[in-house]
Amino acid sequence: MSKLSTKLGIAMVGPPLAAGELNRPLVGESERVIIALASRCHRVPYAMCCLSIDEIDSLAPKRDEDSSEGKVDKISVLLSLIDGIKDVPNLMIFCATNRLHMMDEAFLRRMSGKFFVGRPSSQARTKILAQIPEWALEPDLIDRLAIASTNFSGAACKAFTRAITVRCMAAQRTQPNFHVNYKEALKIADRTAQQYQIFLGSETLPRLLLRNLMSGSRIRVNHLSRHMYAGRIIVDLHDGSARIEIIETGDRIAVIEHKLFPNETSVQSLLERLTVYGKDRNVQLLQLIDLNLLASQGAYDEKKVFETLKERYDECVAYTRSMIIYDLDSLVGVNKSESDSSMGRSMSSSVVNQSVYTYVRARFREAVVEQQQETDDGTQQMVEKWAVAVIREPFLLRQFSSDVQFARTRQEEEELELERRKAEDLLKCVKCKDLYIENENKMGNCAHHDGFIYDNSAPDLAIYTQSEVAYMLTKLECDAINYPDRREEFERQKNKFKWICCDTTVTTGSGAGGCKKGKHGFGEPVGDRQRRDGHRLDQTMIKRWEEECRRNQEYNEKWLLLLENRGDLWRNHILPSHCSSGFSRAGIFPYDSRAVFKEKLFEPPALSSSDAPSNFIDDIGLSNRSVLRPTRSLSCTALSTDALAATTNPLQQPNLISSFAMTDDALTTTNDALTTADDISSTKGAKGAKGAKGAKGAKGAKGGKGAKGAKGAKGAKGAKGAKGAKGAKGAKGAKGAKGAKGAKGVKGAKGIKGVKAHI
Ligand SMILES: [Zn+2]
Ligand SMILES: [Zn+2]
Structure with missing residues (x-):
């Protein structure tokens, strides 16, 4: 604030006020102090006066039904000073807060200008961290520390820099060659983060990194830099993959998959990966929303849960580049029920917390990575609002992916296509020449013969396939018409073909059905439903099936037996x-x-x-x-x-x-x-x-x-x-x-x- 005043050329009469100073214990006291301050300006109407109040949120908190009367009074006095009946024309009020979302709406509306000073992006952090003297730090650590200091405010970064320097100076008194290594730096960062209340979930990020480091799993994470991204990531903990939507040429949205490492089994262990993603995108704020956060905010009833969710989301919205992570399993929860019925055991799943689910779904849809936006001062800036959903439950994953219309992976698309085909495509069965749909193909639908046909009148019991016999029978029928005088002879011959499987005489036409029942097989897509009757089956398909019948070992043995008997008869004949x-x-x-x-x-x-x-x-x-x-x-x-x-x-x-x-x-x-x-x-x-x-x-x-x-x-x-x-x-x-x-x-x-x- 003092820097700002020198920049603006304003002489500071007194030190900046903190809102706490205005909060007096006695009723009416605070209002009196405020009015007294304003009245000073009245005395010097020719001079422009500034009043700067830090942490204004405590002076003008959100008004709701359970606010105490005193609070409301202070706000009303402030409001009247700013733009109301007691308006002081030569008074300018500067306010600063870290909790914009907790402030009174009416008060914010009166403010003629709002400027957002966010947390430093990773590039900005790198710049601040570069102030650490070279002799204090092992080389090439800055980048890694920039990741570790994700979400640090400018002040926290400064404090971190100082802490490292101090630590090093202290140690170098006894060990002249001492450098702060990565582990040591993480410990310091952890302390700083705790002081500044910078938590990711229930822990600080440096501590998480430290733990990963101890378990010896320094992860080489894939980076987010090569593609155009859509800003949405779904991490599938069940299958161990992170699916990232990318925008291909022609605005088509596709998915690339990063395989997770075996030790990345929880949201906590995923954070290192996600912070690396965050650094790649140079985000300023990384939010993790999970049960730990809700618990730490005391959000046990629905109203408070939503307040917390909204608060965090609003905070992210304020930044140009942010990433928000939802631990969907813990936030939403899945109810599974099992039931026994005549159709067998069935499982059904449902989302427990529907309202939270709906909220997250809506926020997730808003994720966006805008391309190269020109700002007023000519610099190019990307608006990146990343949303990451971490999901373990397969049911939830399916539901969520389809609800937010997350792009499908190629494999998923193929599976879907297969499902569709099973449900829609009309097939024609080679065995029974009947039409069917794969989904309705059950045992017993297909009546067919599974053997070959032999000529009972031939001494060698010649073997034929069904198609051949069909041809021969037709020929006989035709002959019977063409040669009426030999009709009887042909008619007799018509009965000589027998199925080896069931010993029935082969007749023309398909009406007879088969002796075996089973599933349809060797199906072939018919295509257009209109042409279903005209559809001809592929001859090679039929051949394959008939070959199979022909090779049936059981029937071949039966046939040999028949043949042997016939042989005796033959000789004696x-x-x-x-x-x-x-x-x-x-x-x-x-x-x-x-x-x-x-x-x-x-x-x-x-x-x-x-x-x-x-x-x-x-x-x-x-x-x-x-x-x-x-x-x-x-x-x-x-x-x-x-x-x-x-x-x-x-x-x-x-x-x-x-x-x-x-x-x-x-x-x-x-x-x-x-x-x-x-x-x-x-x-x-x-x-x-x-x-x-x-x-x-x-x-x-x-x-x-x-x-x-x-x-x-x-x-x-x-x-x-x-x-x-x-x-x-x-x-x-x-x-x-x-x-x-x-x-x-x-x-x-x-x-x-x-x-x-x-x-
Ligand atoms: Zn048969
Ligand atoms: Zn069939």
């Missing part, structure tokens, strides 16, 4: 009547390749004479399909061996394959032997007979008989032999027939030689 000639020579399963035509094996005798080409599966236009069906060559041996081997091959059924392979071997032998035997018997009489006899002698067994040319029935017996011992016996029989040399003679070839030699 070959009747003499099937062969017009030469069957006798075929004696052994399944038939002589030259003697029996494939056609005869497929159809009952009555039809075998018919030369209608459509009797065969291959003829109804399926021969060119590509999938799954084993290729069957026209050769008859191939039918018995190759076909079976091919169908079993992918399944790796070693038993079956080997048994058939063996038969095959035997067959070759037999056939060759037969040929030779035939040659012998038919070509040359005596010698041939001899050969035959030799054969008889050799084994005397059935084989011999067959060889003797009994033909027909006996041949059949031979065939049986072949079957029984899986070819081994048959082979023997064959050899017997050959009779040649009787040699254990491995192969038919040898046998032949033997016979030939004989010839």
